[in-house]
Amino acid sequence: AQKVTQAQTEISVVEKEDVTLDCVYETRDTTYYLFWYKQPPSGELVFLIRRNSFDEQNEISGRYSWNFQKSTSSFNFTITASQVVDSAVYFCALISDSSYKLIFGSGTRLLVRP
Amino acid sequence: DTGVSQNPRHKITKRGQNVTFRCDPISEHNRLYWYRQTLGQGPEFLTYFQNEAQLEKSRLLSDRFSAERPKGSFSTLEIQRTEQGDSAMYLCASSGTGEQDQETQYFGPGTRLLVL
Numbered sequence: 001a002q003k004v005t006q007a008q009t010e011i012s013v014v015e016k017e018d019v020t021l022d023c024v025y026e027t028r029d030t031t032y033y034l035f036w037y038k039q040p041p042s043g044e045l046v047f048l049i050r051r052n053s054f055d056e057q058n059e060i061s062g063r064y065s066w067n068f069q070k071s072t073s074s075f076n077f078t079i080t081a082s083q084v085v086d087s088a089v090y091f092c093a094l095i096s097d098s099s100y101k102l103i104f105g106s107g108t109r110l111l112v113r114p
Numbered sequence: 115d116t117g118v119s120q121n122p123r124h125k126i127t128k129r130g131q132n133v134t135f136r137c138d139p140i141s142e143h144n145r146l147y148w149y150r151q152t153l154g155q156g157p158e159f160l161t162y163f164q165n166e167a168q169l170e171k172s173r174l175l176s177d178r179f180s181a182e183r184p185k186g187s188f189s190t191l192e193i194q195r196t197e198q199g200d201s202a203m204y205l206c207a208s209s210g211t212g213e214q215d216q217e218t219q220y221f222g223p224g225t226r227l228l229v230l
Contacts, residue, residue: 004156042223043203047218047221093156100147102149107155107156
């Protein structure tokens with residue numbers, strides 16, 4: 001069975017603080033892909049990043065960075081110097097190479113206070 | 115470059131009525147997906163099309179739900195005899211067949227359904 005766990009239901013930080021969103025996944029497949037999506041109050045899911053199971057390099061994109069560790073089945077997301085516009089619900093998701101079905105975690109609501 | 119569009123954005127209906135939602139995928143994408151999201155949860159997969167063929171359906175898709183994708187372009191999701199438990203956000207996504215985009219699903223803004 002495949003599963004994605006986002007243990008942090010809600011995080012509140014003050015603007016300019018760094019924040020890390022945790023994601024732990026379970027799968028028996030050797031080839032799979034991990035994703036992060038952002039869902040602002042408008043409701044649309046915005047794609048942020050995709051990682052395949054063979055690429056454990058960490059990635060940085062502006063204030064965003066991702067840490068993929070197969071040894072702990074984790075794919076954590078860090079926002080550096082958070083801004084109010086980062087306030088949203090963030091979802092981690094998993095898809096195996098043998099399926100087209102995204103498996104989502106329950107999401108982490110991030111509130112960045114000015 | 116237009117993204118995935120969905121109509122209507124909001125729908126309020128009375129229990130027992132039928133509703134239909136439409137999704138227009140990104141134009142060059144041949145794969146289309148429907149998900150349902152209830153409050154406080156992540157989206158859950160409902161069904162998937164490759165071109166006009168419906169290839170996978172979740173057990174969540176009861177016999178009151180039907181989805182179509184005629185001609186492999188836009189898709190419709192119909193719910194018959196709606197129940198209050200059908201109240202949710204219905205999300206549509208599409209993906210292409212290029213090597214980079216095969217597994218990246220791009221989502222539309224969703225249709226929020228409220229059944230009274």
